[in-house]
Amino acid sequence: MAAPAQNLRINGDRLWDSLMEMAKIGPGVAGGNNRQTLTDEDAEGRALFQKWCEDAGCSMGLDQMGNMFARREGTDPDALPVYVGSHLDTQPTGGKYDGVLGVLGGLEIIRTLNDLGIKTKHPIVATNWTNEEGTRYAPAMLSSGVFAGMHTQDWAYDREDAEGKKFGDELKRIGWRGEEEVGARKMRAFFELHIEQGPILEAEGKDIGVVTHGQGLSWTQITVTGKDAHTGSTPMPMRKNAGLAMARILEKVDEIAWSHAPHAVGAAGHIEVFPNSRNVIPGKAVFTVDFRSPELQVIKDMENRLRVAAEDIVDNMGLQIEFEKVGGFDPVKFDEGCVAAVRDAAERMGYSHTDIISGAGHDACWINRVAPTAMVMCPCVDGLSHNEAEEISKEWAAAGADVLFHAVVETAEIVE
């Protein structure tokens, strides 16, 4: 494949201006965004993206999940398109870059090709996947999941928000339910640029993360049952303290995750005790253990060791325990050719880079199941995301989009 010359760059100012313009739609209360999926603000953001794409000469496709596909034609009518994108929806208190950078980075590639009069053999399609965040309609990555055959469309349409409004009805209401069959498109490749949502790149001073894997995830909700009792009148030997058993299990979670350093992680973010009163020994503790690793075998090992260790702890204390698997997905290994295209692009342009594993889920994790896929990451300040204070620099955004541009255009093959 013919790679772009190393001096070809996207227009970082234009990309940044577009990010700021999009951020005006569905503003948050603290400088970020609240542009949740299938709201009026989502519709407004989609319309702006469509206008920009049409101004750039693209045709817009829309499927029955509301996924948007802005196509810049290639020279070969039979060549499979290269897809590039992410999502425009945000968390209720979300940032300006999570998802949006990947969609507008795709548009910026097309704008740059137009500026330079470059043609590619394969069409390039800038994509906006519906409802990546999953906060209004669980689960996350819903529409890329339907596209990749992970969920049925009927099931997705029946998802309800907190007010009981169905996904399918709301998609129709905002006017963005298309006719096109979901998942019918075939891709030469899919590339996604995303902010890291973690602290590694900033801490290591790297411009670019070359994403080789997506971590697999295992969520186990644990319920420890002891006995509510008065904190004053219950002697130590007669206590069945579910909170103390939980504390001991949390220490084990940490120990197990560290034993698979450096890539495995483990913690409990969700913790509740009952009745949660200062003078009652907790009779029940409910908490969710989150284990992640890029290796399926490691996840299984961590799950098994947690179960054995936790059962041992509660047995010794005379308590009961229940385990419920409440979430999980297998690790993702991105396409070696696409990953190499990203790494080579960073190298060619002189950006510092490191291989990285995505700890969060992304649309690319599902699309990887149906097309060769890779991701580019750029740093974000303090690793902060899903927070209105989420921040990146214009230079980081431009570097990420430059690498995305080179990887996509090389894969789409420049026509000399």
Add this chain to the structure above:
Amino acid sequence: MAAPAQNLRINGDRLWDSLMEMAKIGPGVAGGNNRQTLTDEDAEGRALFQKWCEDAGCSMGLDQMGNMFARREGTDPDALPVYVGSHLDTQPTGGKYDGVLGVLGGLEIIRTLNDLGIKTKHPIVATNWTNEEGTRYAPAMLSSGVFAGMHTQDWAYDREDAEGKKFGDELKRIGWRGEEEVGARKMRAFFELHIEQGPILEAEGKDIGVVTHGQGLSWTQITVTGKDAHTGSTPMPMRKNAGLAMARILEKVDEIAWSHAPHAVGAAGHIEVFPNSRNVIPGKAVFTVDFRSPELQVIKDMENRLRVAAEDIVDNMGLQIEFEKVGGFDPVKFDEGCVAAVRDAAERMGYSHTDIISGAGHDACWINRVAPTAMVMCPCVDGLSHNEAEEISKEWAAAGADVLFHAVVETAEIVE
């Protein structure tokens, strides 16, 4: 002092019938009671108690905190009265015996003396202390606390419930604010019968707990501050997991309490993590450590060791910690003479008994500061209290009231 003959007993059936009759006022939803302080139901319960006392020939005194004093005259007009009682108010989901047994046990003493035509030199006063539970108006033992000079009456009147209604206003509204100055009464002694609210007596098969001490209490609210971060994309070495630090501190709490076996206890009943989301490492944990011991020096030692251990834990993890003392009272040592009267009474009547330390707070703990005081405890099923399922047997109630009767009447001195 002349002790009653060992064959003199209270009427256990009548006591039980009165308990069941009182329990009809402010019934709970699950077989217990919701007769919270200064509600219409509290007023109704007070009226029934007053009627019973007047039927037994008593005069009723009422002070400005609503404390009720039903007096059976003695033969010596100058002799200080012996007080006996507890509280008629309940938790919102409370039991039928917590407090009520002590008040109606006092009434049963008077009824029994009437039955037998026994006169005492000292008057006997059956007492109902207002708002022992503290759930509607914090703190617990409010009115016995004002009586003992622990709080001012103005401060007590200004206490507000969850709807913003003031204690003083509600006391007046239900018609039970008296004219008498609070704390003006002088006592020869005060005795309180109460269910154990713990599992010791039932487990040891004892009829009677001779309460020698009330445990001192120390509540320290701890706030550990780390950093919210994504559970997937934050490597283990970069985490500031406040939930994990809390787990380690909870293990230390347990270790410190055990080091002062058998009487000291320690646990955290109140535990919260923030933002409490499955995929966010807790950036903050707030929890309250409850330490108790009958020895002030032990409480101080536990507080100090907790502080040192917790600071060490968070320092090692790079987190911050704050300590706030949110509650406490000093240990109580009951009057040796009154305690001996209780122990001798149990012994004389052939009830199995053991010295015991009260883990919970009681009106007697405050009254002990202004008068010679002791407590009698009877077992409760499974140690359960502050729960509608709270249960005792008729025999346990009668045995407790028998011992109360003998201790009170011996102190009041039978006139031959």
